[in-house]
Amino acid sequence: MSTISKNISLVRENIATACKKTGRNIEEVTLIAVSKTKPVDMLKDAFDAGAIDFGENKVQELCDKIEHFQNEHMNWHMIGHLQTNKVKYIVDKVCLIHSVDSIKLALQIDKEAAKKGVIANILLEVNVAEEESKFGLTCENVEDLVKEISKLSNIRVKGLMTVAPYTENAEENRVYFRKLKQLSVDIKTKNIDNVSMDILSMGMTNDYMIAIEEGSTHVRVGTGIFGDRDYTKIS
Numbered sequence: 001m002s003t004i005s006k007n008i009s010l011v012r013e014n015i016a017t018a019c020k021k022t023g024r025n026i027e028e029v030t031l032i033a034v035s036k037t038k039p040v041d042m043l044k045d046a047f048d049a050g051a052i053d054f055g056e057n058k059v060q061e062l063c064d065k066i067e068h069f070q071n072e073h074m075n076w077h078m079i080g081h082l083q084t085n086k087v088k089y090i091v092d093k094v095c096l097i098h099s100v101d102s103i104k105l106a107l108q109i110d111k112e113a114a115k116k117g118v119i120a121n122i123l124l125e126v127n128v129a130e131e132e133s134k135f136g137l138t139c140e141n142v143e144d145l146v147k148e149i150s151k152l153s154n155i156r157v158k159g160l161m162t163v164a165p166y167t168e169n170a171e172e173n174r175v176y177f178r179k180l181k182q183l184s185v186d187i188k189t190k191n192i193d194n195v196s197m198d199i200l201s202m203g204m205t206n207d208y209m210i211a212i213e214e215g216s217t218h219v220r221v222g223t224g225i226f227g228d229r230d231y232t233k234i235s
C-alpha cells in the first residue's frame with residue numbers, strides 16, 4: 001500500500017470514529033483531498049485509493065490538474081480566494097466554489113455561469129474567528145449576502161465554509177465550528193428562495209474530527225493525506 005493510500009484509510013477511520021461518537025451517518029461526510037502544490041502522480045495515487053473529491057486553491061494549478069484527469073470521474077473543489085477575472089476559467093469545471101465572500105464575485109460567477117449554460121454551486125466563506133489575515137465575511141454579513149445572491153439565476157448558495165485558526169489544540173476551534181453550524185441553521189429557517197444550507201465545509205488536517213462532531217459535511221484534508229507541503233518549489 002502506498003503512503004497516500006494508508007493516509008486516506010487512516011483519515012477515513014477517523015471520520016468514522018467522529019461520526020460514531022456523535023451518532024452521525026458516515027455518508028453525511030465528504031472527504032476532500034486537498035492536493036494543492038502536489039504533483040499529478042500523487043493525485044493519481046489518491047484517486048486509485050478511492051479519493052473522488054479534490055480541492056485546489058489556485059485557478060491555474062486547478063485547470064492544469066483537471067487536464068490530466070479528463071477521463072476520470074472526479075469532483076473538483078475551488079477552495080481558495082478567487083479573483084473575478086479568473087472565474088471564467090473554472091466556473092464550468094468545478095462542482096463547488098467554497099470561497100465566495102462578496103457580491104462582486106457572486107455577480108461575476110452568475111454572469112460566467114450563464115455564458116456557459118451552467119448553474120454554479122457555491123458556499124459563502126465566513127471568517128468566524130475574525131482573523132485579520134483571512135478572507136471571508138463576518139457572521140453578521142452572511143444573511144444579507146445570501147439574500148442578494150438568491151436573486152441571481154445561475155448561482156446557488158449551498159451552504160457555508162470556514163477556515164478555522166491555526167492551533168496546536170483542535171479543541172480551541174470547536175467554538176468556531178459550532179458558531180458556523182448555528183449560523184447555517186438560522187439561515188435555513190428563513191427559507192430563502194434558491195438557497196439551501198445543506199453543506200458545511202469545515203475542518204482541516206488538524207481539526208477535522210472536532211469539525212465533524214460539530215456538524216461538518218465536507219472536510220478538507222491536505223497534509224493528512226499528502227504530507228507536508230513544500231512551498232519553495234512553487235513559483
Ligand SMILES: *Cc1c(COP(=O)(O)O)cnc(C)c1O
Pocket residue numbers: 034036057079080163204205206220221222223224
Ligand atoms: C490548504 C487548505 C486546506 C488543507 O489544509 P491541511 O492543514 O493541509 O489539511 C484546507 N482548506 C483550505 C481552504 C486550504 O487552503
